[in-house]
Amino acid sequence: MKKNRVINMFFVILLASLNLLYSHMTVETAFDHAFTFHQDAGYLFSPYLKGTYKTDSLGSLKGEVSVVYADETLLLDQAFIKARTEKLSLTFGKTHLKWGEGVFFNSANILFPSDDILSSALSVSRYLTSVEIPLGDFSFVETTVVTKQTEAHIGLRGYTSLPSMKLEGGVVISDENIHPYLSIGKNWYVNISSPFWYDSNQHSLLKETYLSGGIRHIHFLLYGGTLSFVAEGELNLIANPLRVYSELSWATENRLVVALKAIGEVAPSPDVILEIASQYKILDTLTLSAGLSLKDVKDPELSLRVGLSALY
Amino acid sequence: MKRYLFLLILLLISIASLPALSADEIIQKMDEHQDFSSTIIKGSITRRDRFGELTSTYTAWAQGSDTFLLEFTSPAERGQKILRLDNQLYLFYPSAQELIRLQGSALRQSLIGSDLSYEDMSSHKNTLDVYDAKLLSSEIFNGRQCYVIELSSKKRNVAYPIQKMWVDATHYSLVKSEAFTASGRHLKSIEVEKTMMINNSVIAQKTLVIDQLKKNSSTTLEILSIEVDVPIEAHLFTLQNLRW
Numbered sequence: 001m002k003k004n005r006v007i008n009m010f011f012v013i014l015l016a017s018l019n020l021l022y023s024h025m026t027v028e029t030a031f032d033h034a035f036t037f038h039q040d041a042g043y044l045f046s047p048y049l050k051g052t053y054k055t056d057s058l059g060s061l062k063g064e065v066s067v068v069y070a071d072e073t074l075l076l077d078q079a080f081i082k083a084r085t086e087k088l089s090l091t092f093g094k095t096h097l098k099w100g101e102g103v104f105f106n107s108a109n110i111l112f113p114s115d116d117i118l119s120s121a122l123s124v125s126r127y128l129t130s131v132e133i134p135l136g137d138f139s140f141v142e143t144t145v146v147t148k149q150t151e152a153h154i155g156l157r158g159y160t161s162l163p164s165m166k167l168e169g170g171v172v173i174s175d176e177n178i179h180p181y182l183s184i185g186k187n188w189y190v191n192i193s194s195p196f197w198y199d200s201n202q203h204s205l206l207k208e209t210y211l212s213g214g215i216r217h218i219h220f221l222l223y224g225g226t227l228s229f230v231a232e233g234e235l236n237l238i239a240n241p242l243r244v245y246s247e248l249s250w251a252t253e254n255r256l257v258v259a260l261k262a263i264g265e266v267a268p269s270p271d272v273i274l275e276i277a278s279q280y281k282i283l284d285t286l287t288l289s290a291g292l293s294l295k296d297v298k299d300p301e302l303s304l305r306v307g308l309s310a311l312y
Numbered sequence: 313m314k315r316y317l318f319l320l321i322l323l324l325i326s327i328a329s330l331p332a333l334s335a336d337e338i339i340q341k342m343d344e345h346q347d348f349s350s351t352i353i354k355g356s357i358t359r360r361d362r363f364g365e366l367t368s369t370y371t372a373w374a375q376g377s378d379t380f381l382l383e384f385t386s387p388a389e390r391g392q393k394i395l396r397l398d399n400q401l402y403l404f405y406p407s408a409q410e411l412i413r414l415q416g417s418a419l420r421q422s423l424i425g426s427d428l429s430y431e432d433m434s435s436h437k438n439t440l441d442v443y444d445a446k447l448l449s450s451e452i453f454n455g456r457q458c459y460v461i462e463l464s465s466k467k468r469n470v471a472y473p474i475q476k477m478w479v480d481a482t483h484y485s486l487v488k489s490e491a492f493t494a495s496g497r498h499l500k501s502i503e504v505e506k507t508m509m510i511n512n513s514v515i516a517q518k519t520l521v522i523d524q525l526k527k528n529s530s531t532t533l534e535i536l537s538i539e540v541d542v543p544i545e546a547h548l549f550t551l552q553n554l555r556w
Contacts, residue, residue, distance in 0.1 A: 004536075056390070057556065084556060098409040134552040137397065161551070186413055218419040224547050255363065256426075284366045284388050312389040 004295075028052040032289075032307035046070070050077065060084050064095075078125050089306075091130040097144065099170065100181065101189035104245040104263065107210035108183040108191035110172050111146055111155050135160075142170075144235035151175060177207070188215045209237040214245075225252045240271060242266040255281040271296060286309040335445035335461050341484040343439055345513050348540040350375050354385075355535045359426045368424055369536075380433075381548050389424060394433065397549050401430055402419065404554040411442050411554060412531040420471075427500070427531035428521035431471040440465060443475070453488060455483040465494075472499060483507075483514035498524045505532075512539050 032048040063081040068073060080159045082094025091097075100108020130144040138161035145149035146153045157170025168183040168221035190213040197207045214232030221227060230247040244266060249259035256281045264272040277291035291309040294300060333341075351374045358367045368389055374380035381395045391406035401414045414421075419431040439445075443463035452460050458478040465473045472491035480487050486508060491500040506518035515538070521531045547553055 054390075055384075062556075082556070086553070089552060089556065122338075132552065132555075134547075134550060137549065140551065159551075187415070218421065219417050226421055243326055252425075281366075281388075284368075284386070291487045 003128070026057075027312040028054070029308065030307060030309040032305060034303050034305045035299060036303040063093075072189065089132040089134075091132075092127065094125050094127050096125045097130060097142075100168065100183040100191045100193075101166075101185055102212055102214060102232060103230050103241065103247070103282065105212040106191060106232055107193045107212035107233045108168070108215065110145065110179050110181050110195075111153065112191050148174075174190040176307070183214075187217070189213055209241060211235045211237060251303075253312070318464055322536060333459075335447040335459075336440055338447070338459050338461060338465075338484065339439050339443075339445045341480050342486065345484045346515060347377065348374075348511070348513075350540070350542055350544045352539045352542060352544065354537045355533065355536055357424065357426055357428075358532045358534070360528075360530050360532075361526075366425070373548050375544055375546075375549065380551050381553070382433075384424075392424075393554050394423075394430075395549060395554055396433060399434070401434060402554060409555070411551070417523070422523075427521045427526065427529055427532050428533075429471070434471075439463065442470060448476075451478075456487055458487050480514065485514040486516065498522060506537070508538075 003187040019253065027182050028046075028051070030050040032050075034044075034046045034048070036044040036046070037273050045169040047069075050066060051067040052064065054064045055064050056273060061081065061083050065079045066077040068077045069075075076094060078093070078095045080091055082092075083090045096112050098106075100111065101301070102108045102109070110240060112126070112201075126146050126148060128146040130142060132142040134140045139159060141156070141158050144155040144201045148156065153172050153174045155170060157168060159169075160168070165184055165186050170181055172179040177197055179193060179195040181191065183191040185266045188210070191272055192209065192211050194209040197208045212232065212234040214230060217229045219227045219229075226248050228247075228251070230245070232245040234243045235241075243261050243264065247261045249257060249258055251257040259275075259277045261275040261277065262272060263275075264270070273293060273295050275291055275293035277289070279287055279289045287309045289309070291303075291305040293303045294303070295303070317397070327415050351372075353372045353374075354369070355372065356367055357370045360366055366385045366388075368384055368386040370382050370384045370386075372380055372382040378399070380396050383392060383393045383437040389517055393402075393404040395402040395404070395505065401419065403412045403414060404410070404511070405412075414430050420429050421431070422429055446464070448455065448460045448462050452458070457480070459481055461477045461479060463475040463477065464530075473494040474492040474496070476490045476492070477486060478488040479485070485504070487504055490498065491502075492498055501520075501522045501524060503520045504518070505520055506515040506516075507514045508517040509515075516533075519533045521533065523529060523531075
């Protein structure tokens with residue numbers, strides 16, 4: 001009798017928990033298939049699947065888990081929880097943080113730098129613990145510990161919003177480097193970051209200084225829709241490669257976005273990647289995407305990507 | 313004949329019985345009428361175009377008429393937030409962790425593809441600070457006795473330089489409105505399709521908005537639930553909450 005009561009109680013709690021989770025969640029699935037043609041390698045087919053489970057805010061807690069299947073490997077992309085009180089917010093788990101400004105190049109994003117010219121910085125995620133302490137309505141300080149393989153990086157930043165711009169600055173400390181950065185701007189933005197390398201003989205030595213910046217402009221079209229333009233550049237002041245990014249996109253107001261993108265290295269070895277990408281919202285929760293990209297004009301590689309993403 | 317005469321007399325009596333208020337007084341009453349100290353609204357935005365219908369849902373918290381936070385709750389936009397604070401408008405996109413302050417022409421962008429622009433969310437607490445009001449006439453619209461008022465902007469950088477409003481003569485609530493450029497080009501129409509009574513004030517429960525510059529497009533805003541004059545935590549209107 002007592003056992004039955006416990007079992008009943010267990011199922012009631014389980015059903016209540018599932019109902020609570022179901023009513024406060026988003027499940028997102030994305031299927032991407034890339035068909036790549038290279039004159040030597042021929043056709044390549046690379047499927048990419050991503051599944052994301054997000055909870056809504058359950059009082060002062062929320063969380064997200066996402067897994068990615070690519071190159072015949074299943075990877076944990078993100079798994080984190082967030083908690084908050086009026087005095088602070090805490091993030092714990094595998095995720096990414098965005099520091100600095102920039103759509104494609106962001107030299108201030110020193111915790112999650114991306115080596116791959118085609119991947120955006122937000123695609124990198126790492127195990128971290130972050131504490132954000134608000135200082136007024138639009139200012140905060142944040143301290144973070146990020147693990148990169150066996151190494152721990154400690155980050156500290158301050159953020160404030162002024163009447164016509166935002167101002168952000170911080171530092172990341174690792175075993176070898178102290179890496180400060182400064183980021184300013186809003187519709188235009190400039191980031192500067194510079195790692196300092198330490199050794200016992202020379203207490204500090206400037207290694208490289210990265211400078212990135214850009215502008216964003218949105219133009220409202222008279223009969224609906226928008227035309228937006230992004231132009232960005234990144235310069236390594238020591239090694240001197242200049243990379244540029246430009247994007248022109250047209251969006252109808254409800255369903256369709258078409259973007260033309262060009263990512264190029266100006267110096268030392270000029271190269272360019274061209275891409276046309278489009279997204280069409282079939283239903284409120286179902287989006288079809290397609291893109292055609294051309295890499296390396298001298299030794300061309302053409303990729304066609306089609307994808308479908310759904311939200312529940 | 314007698315019947316028409318009776319109706320004419322009834323109409324004249326109803327017009328004659330409207331209180332003799334000036335256009336400024338009517339607009340002031342309309343502003344005061346909707347002046348709640350705070351509101352929490354759960355609502356929906358339904359956009360229609362030639363491809364069909366899309367509906368988004370949201371929760372909005374407002375403190376006075378200058379400060380509000382709107383958070384989308386529908387799957388496609390879940391977590392996107394719009395904050396109006398100190399006359400500034402901020403958007404937050406959770407997937408990109410992107411905070412954008414809207415300024416200048418960006419304010420003219422459509423709100424999630426609807427017939428509303430972000431500029432429409434920058435309402436003025438006191439209409440008469442921005443517009444001169446002129447009483448044109450009184451007429452019956454959708455069975456309601458209305459004052460018809462024309463508003464002409466005092467300032468140059470106003471989204472709608474001329475507006476024509478139909479204001480309910482009993483409850484001083486907005487029934488219909490049409491917005492024009494200074495040269496008289498029709499920009500937008502708003503029509504209240506359903507009202508509800510809250511704390512002795514009549515407010516719009518279902519509103520049809522049509523951007524006259526778009527073809528085959530309309531948007532319906534609907535209030536699904538509303539609480540007024542309730543305490544709202546101040547930390548809702550902060551960067552910490554936007555990034556949450």
